[in-house]
């Protein structure tokens with residue numbers, strides 16, 4: 001990546017008063033996503049869009065691209081010595097960087113490929129990242145240090161590999177989007193001050209699990225489906241993309257609500273989505289953009305995980321829509 005290749009991103013991050021160190025790290029991670037975009041675009045051609053035949057720590061079948069994209073990120077970030085450690089969906093253990101500076105204080109948590117089940121159907125997939133800052137540099141960082149820093153999230157973002165490859169990122173002040181110019185291998189500024197409209201009429205949830213939901217959630221979806229003849233007095237739409245990045249990106253475009261609930265199903269009591277590299281980053285982006293981000297009925301960003309792959313129930317979206325669900329939980 002040449003110096004001008006992250007120009008728009010660097011300029012915007014500077015406008016957000018991000019530190020030089022943080023700008024460097026975000027730039028490095030985003031640059032690795034340009035290589036991920038290459039891998040995603042060529043997977044079908046290269047025959048790397050299949051299963052790897054291995055199971056990850058989540059107990060899920062790993063796709064070849066899950067591993068390939070994980071390796072791209074780890075390899076690319078190797079030279080960034082301000083990063084003390086990495087948490088990856090595809091690595092059971094914390095990846096402590098041996099080359100990290102003694103005063104390294106940043107940890108990057110990432111889902112290298114979100115929505116992997118969409119690969120074989122040529123659906124939208126993405127990469128999610130969260131940057132945590134340790135309250136003080138730690139020579140031999142361990143998992144407890146990472147968990148203690150979970151609420152000190154200084155940056156979050158995702159890259160969505162769709163018809164366009166789009167980066168959405170925030171360092172806490174505002175949310176901006178950038179489009180990948182594939183010719184010049186650079187992200188070009190698209191929108192700044194992204195916001196989530198407070199009122200919406202579209203929900204995203206996998207209704208195949210209806211029988212496992214709490215009554216309040218079942219009532220909420222039922223009321224949406226009753227449309228203008230029901231208590232909501234308006235027709236609602238439904239989308240379920242099978243990739244969190246895609247369902248959350250829609251919130252920034254036209255509002256709505258995204259729900260991955262805890263369920264009365266063995267192993268799914270806390271749902272499916274992992275706090276450190278899916279729920280926490282998306283919650284930061286949604287809140288900064290004026291939306292609401294909960295884990296069941298509590299604010300997501302106050303949650304303290306007890307392990308690096310902990311799953312949490314997720315509710316993200318337009319304030320008034322989330323309040324409709326909250327009202328049913330408390331009724």
Ligand code: AHG
Pocket residue numbers: 060089111113114115116117206242243244245272
């Ligand atoms: P990942 O591919 O990283 O495991 O994430 C997939 C997640 C999330 O992106 C999506 O919203 C959800 O799984 C879909 O879950 P269901 O297949 O249960 O609908």
Ligand code: MN
Pocket residue numbers: 111113114115244278
């Ligand atoms: Mn994911």
Ligand code: MN
Pocket residue numbers: 066089111112113114115116
């Ligand atoms: Mn994943």
